[in-house]
Amino acid sequence: MQNVVKPFVSTVRGALxxxxxxxxxxxxxxxxxxxxxxxxxxxxxxxxxxxFFWPEGYMxxxxxxxxxxxxxxxxxxxxxxxxHGLNGLRITLMDWRPSLWKYQRQMTWGTFGLTALIYAxxxxxxxxxxxxxxxxxxxxxx
Amino acid sequence: MEVTLKVRRFxxxxxxxxxxxxxxxxxxxxxxxxxxxxxxxxxxxxxxxALRRSCAHGICGSDAMRINGVNMxxxxxxxxNLIKGERGTIQVEPMYGLKVIKDLVVDMEPFFDHxxxxxxxxxxxxxxxxxxxxxQTPEQRERFDEGTKCILCAACTTSCPSYWxxxxxxxxxxxxxxxxFIFDSRDEAGADRLxxxxxxxxxWRCRTIFNCTTACPREIPVTQLIAEVKGEIGRR
Ligand code: FES
Numbered sequence: 242m243q244n245v246v247k248p249f250v251s252t253v254r255g256a257l258x259x260x261x262x263x264x265x266x267x268x269x270x271x272x273x274x275x276x277x278x279x280x281x282x283x284x285x286x287x288x289x290x291x292x293f294f295w296p297e298g299y300m301x302x303x304x305x306x307x308x309x310x311x312x313x314x315x316x317x318x319x320x321x322x323x324x325h326g327l328n329g330l331r332i333t334l335m336d337w338r339p340s341l342w343k344y345q346r347q348m349t350w351g352t353f354g355l356t357a358l359i360y361a362x363x364x365x366x367x368x369x370x371x372x373x374x375x376x377x378x379x380x381x382x383x
Numbered sequence: 384m385e386v387t388l389k390v391r392r393f394x395x396x397x398x399x400x401x402x403x404x405x406x407x408x409x410x411x412x413x414x415x416x417x418x419x420x421x422x423x424x425x426x427x428x429x430x431x432x433a434l435r436r437s438c439a440h441g442i443c444g445s446d447a448m449r450i451n452g453v454n455m456x457x458x459x460x461x462x463x464n465l466i467k468g469e470r471g472t473i474q475v476e477p478m479y480g481l482k483v484i485k486d487l488v489v490d491m492e493p494f495f496d497h498x499x500x501x502x503x504x505x506x507x508x509x510x511x512x513x514x515x516x517x518x519q520t521p522e523q524r525e526r527f528d529e530g531t532k533c534i535l536c537a538a539c540t541t542s543c544p545s546y547w548x549x550x551x552x553x554x555x556x557x558x559x560x561x562x563x564f565i566f567d568s569r570d571e572a573g574a575d576r577l578x579x580x581x582x583x584x585x586x587w588r589c590r591t592i593f594n595c596t597t598a599c600p601r602e603i604p605v606t607q608l609i610a611e612v613k614g615e616i617g618r619r
Binding site: 248249251252254255256258259260261262263264265267268332335336337339340342343345 | 480544606613614
């Protein structure tokens, strides 16, 4: 446990106190998105296995996923997967063509921008879906 | 100008925890360097302040520290680039990721251990043609020019999140040093260095974050050199 906790704490402390630039921001976001997606995978594998082992539990889980906290989580998951993928492509590209380092700031901002651009319609579609299945949110939003 | 210098201090023989000491300095010139301010504190206010410096001109690499949250050489950090206006605060901390011995002095030994691990010296046991010099074209010399600028200040290595997470990572500085010899046409131990760097704690711990490149006081494109070494491992 020590081997996991210590590096985790020192990295987070460094990331919060060292004033790195775009690259550090992109990396931190990448890690957050990666860990978030991993969390989803773990939950998903467990709840899907319940179809077989504990069907009532599965039905309960499905009902739970229609609550606001999980619907917002679903929105975040979309963003996390998208950003993690695009940023991963940027890093691959930079490692493949080292001379691109001169444009690293622009490319990082480009990745943020592209993520926002692709995510915008996804957000609208998912949000529409959420409002349909859970109209209460509409009231709360007003 | 009036500058409040906040210095993170820690004397393991007295203090339980590090703390920030504040010094108010008057009549600071915009072109004064942070090193000048630290000198002023040490010479006229509190002689117990511990810091390393030698050349005071950005050559020896002994005074890298975290200034306003970013690694730089105190002797190259001008006050006017850190403070806009007539007064302000400058925060000075030791580099992160290496053990603090006292105040701004950190234990550089782990850093130099990584440096030594990549064999930072020319390896060639053959007798050169004519028995005197190992000749090289200007292009061959140019190939590894960037790496020769390194002054081993550790600003890059201690700015690297991968190094914060894991001190066994060889770190950007050692990879830059390896690059300097791997791409030197006169050297013959490139394969040995690449073997060291392709291990678990070698180049693959680099996540292409670019903190090292922005921290380097010698403007070495560190991340580019690391990526070139990654590519070289792939090619061989
Ligand atoms: S004192 Fe030598 S590099 Fe700053």
